[in-house]
Amino acid sequence: MEFPAVQLLVLHNMPWWQTLPIALTISIIFAVLCFYFWATPSVLKDYRRRHLPPGPKGLPFLGNFLELSDSEVVRIKALTWAKHYGEVFYTKVGGADYIWLSSPKAVKQLMDKKSSIYSSRPPQPLAQDVASAGRRQLFMAYGPRYRTVRKISHALLNITVSTGYQPVQDLESKQLMYDLLNDPGHFYDHNRRYSASVIITITYGHRIPSWDDPLVNKIYSVLANVQLFATPGVFMVDSFPSLQYLPQQLFGNWRSFGEACCAHDSAVYLELWENLKKEVAEGKANPCFCKDFYESNPEKIGIDNLQAAYQAGGLVEAGSETTSAFLNTILLFLTLNPDVVRKAQEELDMVVGAERLPTWEDEVKLPYIRAIIKETLRMRPPNKVGMHHAITEDDWYEGMFIPKGSYIILNWWAINYDPERFESPNQFKPERYLGYDLPAAAYINCADPYERDHVSYGAGRRACPGVHVAERSLFINIARFLWAFKISKKVIDGTVIEPVEDMVPGWLSVPQKFDCDIRMRSEGHAKVIRDAWLDVKKGLKDE
Numbered sequence: 001m002e003f004p005a006v007q008l009l010v011l012h013n014m015p016w017w018q019t020l021p022i023a024l025t026i027s028i029i030f031a032v033l034c035f036y037f038w039a040t041p042s043v044l045k046d047y048r049r050r051h052l053p054p055g056p057k058g059l060p061f062l063g064n065f066l067e068l069s070d071s072e073v074v075r076i077k078a079l080t081w082a083k084h085y086g087e088v089f090y091t092k093v094g095g096a097d098y099i100w101l102s103s104p105k106a107v108k109q110l111m112d113k114k115s116s117i118y119s120s121r122p123p124q125p126l127a128q129d130v131a132s133a134g135r136r137q138l139f140m141a142y143g144p145r146y147r148t149v150r151k152i153s154h155a156l157l158n159i160t161v162s163t164g165y166q167p168v169q170d171l172e173s174k175q176l177m178y179d180l181l182n183d184p185g186h187f188y189d190h191n192r193r194y195s196a197s198v199i200i201t202i203t204y205g206h207r208i209p210s211w212d213d214p215l216v217n218k219i220y221s222v223l224a225n226v227q228l229f230a231t232p233g234v235f236m237v238d239s240f241p242s243l244q245y246l247p248q249q250l251f252g253n254w255r256s257f258g259e260a261c262c263a264h265d266s267a268v269y270l271e272l273w274e275n276l277k278k279e280v281a282e283g284k285a286n287p288c289f290c291k292d293f294y295e296s297n298p299e300k301i302g303i304d305n306l307q308a309a310y311q312a313g314g315l316v317e318a319g320s321e322t323t324s325a326f327l328n329t330i331l332l333f334l335t336l337n338p339d340v341v342r343k344a345q346e347e348l349d350m351v352v353g354a355e356r357l358p359t360w361e362d363e364v365k366l367p368y369i370r371a372i373i374k375e376t377l378r379m380r381p382p383n384k385v386g387m388h389h390a391i392t393e394d395d396w397y398e399g400m401f402i403p404k405g406s407y408i409i410l411n412w413w414a415i416n417y418d419p420e421r422f423e424s425p426n427q428f429k430p431e432r433y434l435g436y437d438l439p440a441a442a443y444i445n446c447a448d449p450y451e452r453d454h455v456s457y458g459a460g461r462r463a464c465p466g467v468h469v470a471e472r473s474l475f476i477n478i479a480r481f482l483w484a485f486k487i488s489k490k491v492i493d494g495t496v497i498e499p500v501e502d503m504v505p506g507w508l509s510v511p512q513k514f515d516c517d518i519r520m521r522s523e524g525h526a527k528v529i530r531d532a533w534l535d536v537k538k539g540l541k542d543e
């Protein structure tokens with residue numbers, strides 16, 4: 001036990017300048033420990049934390065960061081932990097508490113019924129404060145500004161207004177079928193063009209007639225930024241928000257990166273917004289959300305120019321890649337499941353016949369098509385992690401303490417894959433949804449949480465306001481696609497090419513490009529598609 005004493009003696013005999021590095025090291029360790037204890041809640045500071053939900057033990061300082069930082073494996077962990085620890089479990093990243101809601105009941109009781117305190121978003125110094133200049137609705141904390149932007153998006157996307165967008169979706173869907181007929185090899189980008197064109201027409205009043213349109217490049221360059229800075233684990237600062245107070249050089253220069261993203265994204269959105277204002281001034285603006293929004297004088301309700309630009313651009317972000325990812329995922333699952341294609345075509349032939357395209361009026365008579373869409377949403381929720389909300393007050397659930405400020409995660413991988421509700425959950429079986437006669441939007445509000453079809457449109461006050469637009473796009477295109485085309489695995493020189501089933505790296509569940517073979521069912525079907533598109537095209541003044 002004489003070691004410390006010997007050390008002290010040695011230090012004592014050293015000239016003072018030689019003790020400096022040791023003193024510096026000790027000070028840094030002391031400062032880091034003080035910072036950690038200041039930033040990290042503990043049972044010592046709050047005894048109620050003894051009642052936190054159960055969960056996997058994490059490492060000191062890091063908590064469960066390492067297990068949660070790879071977005072490709074989080075969903076597997078999320079499922080395993082839900083099985084092991086139950087419907088509400090706890091993980092930790094640095095000083096942040098993560099509460100995972102893994103049953104329909106917990107989601108209903110907390111996110112839906114107590115939505116006034118479960119509807120914020122966690123702090124994201126990079127993704128929201130710096131890279132989005134605090135203005136992206138999707139990442140915005142609950143508060144007066146959020147309530148204003150939410151009101152705007154709901155006014156634009158509620159069920160009545162959304163019905164008014166059907167002619168836009170009908171027209172774009174006719175072009176999509178025509179493009180698939182003439183160039184089936186590029187189906188992936190045709191679906192993306194469709195989705196971008198619908199939401200850009202609704203928002204800015206301009207179509208995207210081709211995937212090479214320069215506007216698409218601009219918008220997708222913004223989406224690429226979002227995909228990068230929103231992916232958990234890529235930048236430490238959004239997992240450990242208190243790191244924002246330390247020099248950014250220690251953490252990948254996150255601030256400079258965020259500022260560069262913000263400069264780029266703001267320039268894209270401001271240019272679109274300023275062009276729109278000019279069109280309105282010159283009396284040339286087409287009817288669209290931005291025109292009505294600008295004419296309503298957004299400054300009057302506290303929306304500055306940049307917020308207005310992000311409000312419009314944010315809709316395009318939220319509505320384009322999500323919709324096209326699902327269209328492409330459905331085609332992937334159809335390629336892998338020829339029996340499903342056969343059953344869907346039997347239904348379509350019986351209800352629609354071969355002489356005309358399916359329309360929205362057919363939807364109630366096409367339960368199998370609706371079931372295909374629900375089954376895809378169940379199997380591939382829109383992101384790989386789960387949807388993060390944040391709680392703004394302390395709360396309790398069945399004897400478990402939920403501290404204010406916790407990340408509340410809608411664990412859709414566990415809920416949508418629960419074998420008790422969905423037998424053989426890894427199998428694509430649309431039949432399980434026969435009898436679910438309502439659209440997804442109606443199930444979001446159903447009183448019995450176990451009657452909900454899936455949770456892939458979120459929950460509570462943050463649930464997707466674009467659900468009506470999204471569901472109409474998925475229905476009309478999948479019904480028309482299956483009515484018109486055969487789809488199967490590609491065969492080259494007698495060899496069957498298995499389609500890639502993986503998703504692209506990043507946060508969102510976007511399928512990778514994959515091979516499949518798409519052909520017309522008959523010349524009669526091809527003629528209906530050609531006539532439908534050429535007829536609509538005649539009326540388009542911009543082409």
Ligand code: HEM
Nearest residue numbers: 137138318319322323382456457458459462463464466470
């Ligand atoms: C299949 C397509 C889509 C899916 C699966 C989807 C799903 C989601 C989910 C899960 C959320 C977050 C919910 C939560 O935090 O609990 C969300 C938010 C949002 N979605 Fe969608 N969405 C889709 C399409 C659309 C479309 C087409 C639009 C616009 C036309 C849209 C607009 C929005 C907006 C504005 C938000 C932010 C809501 C907020 O934080 O207040 N979405 N969506």
